[in-house]
Amino acid sequence: MSRRRLELVELPDGRREFGWMANGLPTFPFGLAPKGLATRRQLRAAGLCPGGQDIVAQLVWRGGRAWAGLYDLNLARPKRTPTLAQRQALNKAMRARRRCGECGRDAGYCLPRTNRTCWNCTNNTTTAATAA
Structure with missing residues (x-):
């Protein structure tokens, strides 16, 4: 230009x-x-x-x-501020994104949508598959 x-x-x-x-x-x-x-x-x-x-x-x-x-x-x-109910709904949704589908624990980070398993469960599954 x-x-x-x-x-x-x-x-x-x-x-x-x-x-x-x-x-x-x-x-x-x-x-x-x-x-x-x-x-x-x-x-x-x-x-x-x-x-x-x-x-x-x-x-x-x-x-x-x-x-x-x-x-x-x-x-x-x-800016609009979210209501208490909206904040609670967002917290609930974020907890669900952090919950491992295998062990049920809170991973402390958002899990990938593909398998929703934490790092420990993913490593245990791949280690078991490699050993077999």
């Missing part, structure tokens, strides 16, 4: 910042996003979510091969 020439582009809130227009969106090089705009990851780190809003601008790096959408911080909403 050739080097873009920075010009003043208008943001949806009426401000003008240096960037360029690409795909109908104000575009900014990496590290030069205007104040008041944040990526999804930055919103998540601040305890926020986009809240249904569309991307208002984009950030581009790696010569245009990588990009991230920018959201308006004023329109962002607080």
Whole structure:
């Protein structure tokens, strides 16, 4: 991608910042996003979510091969927090993913979906098959 020439582009809130227009969106090089705009990851780190809003601008790096959408911080909403029942259901599901199908013990890590057996049971099975 050739080097873009920075010009003043208008943001949806009426401000003008240096960037360029690409795909109908104000575009900014990496590290030069205007104040008041944040990526999804930055919103998540601040305890926020986009809240249904569309991307208002984009950030581009790696010569245009990588990009991230920018959201308006004023329109962002607080992240939803799971209820007690939802957290209990998630804990139950994670316990089931850690439970060995052979010995029934909690392996302490998520077991592969293919056989749902812990490392010890898998090694015992392969050792027995090799010895036979």
